[in-house]
Amino acid sequence: MVSNADEGATRSKRADARRNEKTLLDAAAAVFVTSGVEAPVRDIAAKAGVGMGTIYRHFPTRADLIVAVYRHQVDACAEAGPELLASSDSPYEALRRWIDLFVDFLVTKHGLAAVLQSDNAGFETLHTYFLDTLVPVCARLLDAAAGADEIRSDLRAIEVLRAVGNLCIGADSDPRYDARRMVGVLIAGLRHQDG
Amino acid sequence: MVSNADEGATRSKRADARRNEKTLLDAAAAVFVTSGVEAPVRDIAAKAGVGMGTIYRHFPTRADLIVAVYRHQVDACAEAGPELLASSDSPYEALRRWIDLFVDFLVTKHGLAAVLQSDNAGFETLHTYFLDTLVPVCARLLDAAAGADEIRSDLRAIEVLRAVGNLCIGADSDPRYDARRMVGVLIAGLRHQDG
Amino acid sequence: MVSNADEGATRSKRADARRNEKTLLDAAAAVFVTSGVEAPVRDIAAKAGVGMGTIYRHFPTRADLIVAVYRHQVDACAEAGPELLASSDSPYEALRRWIDLFVDFLVTKHGLAAVLQSDNAGFETLHTYFLDTLVPVCARLLDAAAGADEIRSDLRAIEVLRAVGNLCIGADSDPRYDARRMVGVLIAGLRHQDG
Amino acid sequence: MVSNADEGATRSKRADARRNEKTLLDAAAAVFVTSGVEAPVRDIAAKAGVGMGTIYRHFPTRADLIVAVYRHQVDACAEAGPELLASSDSPYEALRRWIDLFVDFLVTKHGLAAVLQSDNAGFETLHTYFLDTLVPVCARLLDAAAGADEIRSDLRAIEVLRAVGNLCIGADSDPRYDARRMVGVLIAGLRHQDG
DNA sequence: GATGAATGAGGATTCATTCAT
DNA sequence: GATGAATGAATCCTCATTCAT
Structure with missing residues (x-):
């Protein structure tokens, strides 16, 4: 259906688009760090040096953008599970160490833990991706x-993950609260009690 | 409508004001239950049958209002501590039972746990009151x-309270998540580990 | 429940508000003339010298605003019916003359005839008011x-009104088209045909 | 319009181009049916399986596209006039039957009657073509x-056509309104009145 | 010639907060 | 002291149109 010449053209387009998407993701990640994952679309677009429409083209909903930004890290976390078990x-x-990975991920993402628990429809995609994967x-x-x-x-699993996620909320904004430690306590609490 | 003891303009004024404030608090509490503690000020004013300005006069910030609404329950929770210990x-x-009281309080207040952790300046008063008291x-x-x-x-104490508070976030919006159970796990985790 | 003093205050408030609403309606009417009834809310607010929020406060939907702007004239038109019949x-x-009144009204309202036929939900109120009245x-x-x-x-009646309304669409923007004349033809067509 | 001597590469190109244009027109016609003549350009391009730029190359304005889509039917309608007269x-x-043809055309084209009356510049071409032809x-x-x-x-003629066109607006979205009937009334109204 | 990514103006809507009455 | 009308910043989202590849 497509000639080789066209294929060439198409491919270069795609390469461009992919590079551009990379720019978007980097910009979004950067803005997320400073302003949280609920930052205005306009800010992200500005940071990326593109129009807002471009963001919407690539990521119809904010959840799609967040998923894209963190997909690699979520996937890596998921893949580490079997490895740790082995x-x-x-x-x-293994469980303890895997949870540590998850916590490390969350506490470094300003506000991510919070939207993960948001009951706001529109974060559907985000919830789904996290849960399906982890x-x-x-x-x-x-x-x-x-x-x-x-x-x-x-x-x-779902309630343990949810609890761990909750414990990470606000971990980056209060020096008196060490989410990792408290998650440690929670995981310790999973052990059988000796009475 | 007017108390029998109605003497001196000053006293009746105070009584009125207190009655008025009581109306405000009841209305706010009711709205908080249905729409969460971040409900629009207008809704609360409407429920109370007063103007918005009246809300602002009594409670300059939303945090002040929330504190006022829950002060009695927070105080009651605080007072229960020594009693349980005895x-x-x-x-x-005693600790376990006291934490249960705290959790009972939080999970019945739609969205309260969330704003408790909010790093949003303006909830300063709220944070302060909760922490100072509990x-x-x-x-x-x-x-x-x-x-x-x-x-x-x-x-x-501060990190334990914070952790418990975090675990209660969203407890009322997801039937798959039982905050009380997970808090139980956390508290169990406080025990010395035998392993 | 309300003291006389309060009543006074309330009344003056109401008087102000009513005066203000009058300003809004006048401004809206003026903008409707130049830019049509689908003019941006911001334009109307600017013309009235108020914030956009004020428009929304008084008229939650555009249809509410349009209805308010033209209510008097629609009512007058409705009242003329029985009088003409007498x-x-x-x-x-009487029918002919009444339709003339209706047409006079429509052709002087830029774009009104058009939105009257719009199937756009949100003009519900407008449709309803016109139909219920006329x-x-x-x-x-x-x-x-x-x-x-x-x-x-x-x-x-509903199809005759609709037809007349349709015939008035765009009557003010094309000098070659005389809506009144064509409505006259339509009304003539209502007569029994002798052929 | 095309010289007979046109042979070789040029001709095959033209054949391709024509085939391509045919695809565009079919797609546009299909989208017009479902989404109206004001459907987003992107939708039409998608339906045709081409880029949006291609649409714009062939049809600089939306009016050009609409004209092209309906040219055949408009032409057929025009040609039917003399035949009916004979x-x-x-x-x-003959007039009555010809108007019926015109109405049949309009009421089956979702939204066409509406844009025909639109005073929006940019539909110039559309107006012109319809009027010049009919x-x-x-x-x-x-x-x-x-x-x-x-x-x-x-x-x-221009006002009769315009009136008929207007009567067809919205004919497809309201079952209570029968455009054909009302056009019938209008055409009946053209007859001399007996008093 | 074709492509479709990018642009960004345009318009809607909400709500915290102020302040004249 | 109480009122609630007014304000307008902030944010969302869509889509016609351009232009580099």
Whole structure:
């Protein structure tokens, strides 16, 4: 349907567009750091040096943009799950370390944890992506640890993730609050209690 | 409509003002329940049957209003601390029950937990009131439990309260997430680990 | 519930507000003349020398504003119906003259005829007001003329009004098109045909 | 318009171009049916499977596109005039039937009647084409009917066409309004009145 | 010639806050 | 003291049109 010549043209276009999208993502990431993930679209466009329409073209909703910005890191986090399970001394240890990765990710993203919990429709995509990607990984780690009788077996991945996410809210704006530590406490609480 | 004890203009004025303020607080509380603590000022004024200016006169900032609305309950929670300590089998048990009270309070206040963590300046008053009131109580409970060697001794009241508050965010909008349960896990995590 | 003093205050407020609303209506009418009834809200606000919010306060939707601007004239038109029926030589004559009034109204309102036919939701109020007010009047005139065997009896008021309204669209922007004349032809067409 | 001597590469190119243009017109016609003649250019381009630039190359203004889409049908309508005049029992009958053709055309084109009356500059081309093509035909029919003393002789073709066009506005969006019927009334109104 | 990414004007709407009455 | 009308900044989103590849 398309001649080789056309293919060439198309490809170069695509390369351009991809480079441009990269610019957008970098700009968005930068703005997210300073103004949070709910920054005005106009600001992101300005930072990227493009028109607002360009943002909308690439990312119809803000959630799409956020997902795109963090997709790689979320994916990396997901992929680390099985690896940790294989390389750790125990399933619980793997779980602990995996949660640490997740927390590291969240606490460095200003406001991300907050919108992750937002009940605002329109963040649907964001919720979905996070949950679809991370819940299965977390579930497997929980199962393994529960199977080894290291932790309680009555907690579902989704609530653990949600709790961890919640604990990370505002972690970057208050020096008196150390989200990592508190997540540590939560994860410790997963262990069986000796009474 | 006018109290029997109506004597002297001054006293009746004060009584009126207090009655008026009571009306405002009741209205605000009602609106908070349905629309969250970030409801438009106009809605609250309408519910109270007063002008918006009246709200602003009594409560210069939204935080002042929120504080006023929940002061009694926060105070009651604070007062319950020493009582629980005296009446419980152990300091840890007292702590657990006190945290339960705090959680009960938060999860029934739509959106309160969220603004409690908001880094938005202007909620200063709110943060201050909550912390000033509850941190000492929580600290005493933690100290007692740590003194009895029931829990870790390296956690400060402020971070525990903050963590509990965070865990309560969005508790009322997602049936899959049970904040009370997760707070239970966190509090369990305060115990010394045997592993 | 309201003291006399308050009543005074309230009344003066109301008087002010009413005066202000008058300003708004005059401004809107003026802008409608030059830019049509779909003029930007900002333009109307500017013309009235008020903020946009003021327009929205008084008239939540554009249709509400249009209705308010033309209500008096629509009402006057409706009231003229029975009078014409009483004072004219024949029901048909009354109908003819009443339609003339309606046309006079429409052709002097730039773009009004157009939005009257718009299927755009949000003009609901406008449609409703026009139809509720004028259809019964027109129906009575049609009935009378049909009863006198002066015109066909198979046409409903709503379609006659709609047709007349349609014929007025764009009447003010094309000197070659005389809406009044063509409406005259339409009304003539209501008569029984002898052929 | 095209010289006979045009042979070789040029011709095949032209054939391609024509085929391409055909695709565009078909796509535009299809989109016009579903979304009206004011549908976004992007939608038309997408339907045709071409870039938006291609649309603009072929049809600099939306009016040009609309004209091109409907040219055949407008032309056919124009051509039917003389034929009807020749084959009908009377000039008036021919006029009536011709107007029916015009109405059939308009009411099946969602929104076309509306933009035909739009005073928006940029539809210049559209107005011009319609009028240049149809006014002479209509004029001849009117003249013939007037010459046979079947109708009034004081109406110009342009206003009759405009009136008919107006009556067709919105005919497809309101089941209570039957444009064909009302046009029938209008055309009946052209007849001499018997008193 | 074709493509479609980019632009950015344009218009709507909300709501915290002020201030004349 | 109370009122609530007025303000207007802030933000969202769409789509016609241009132009580099």
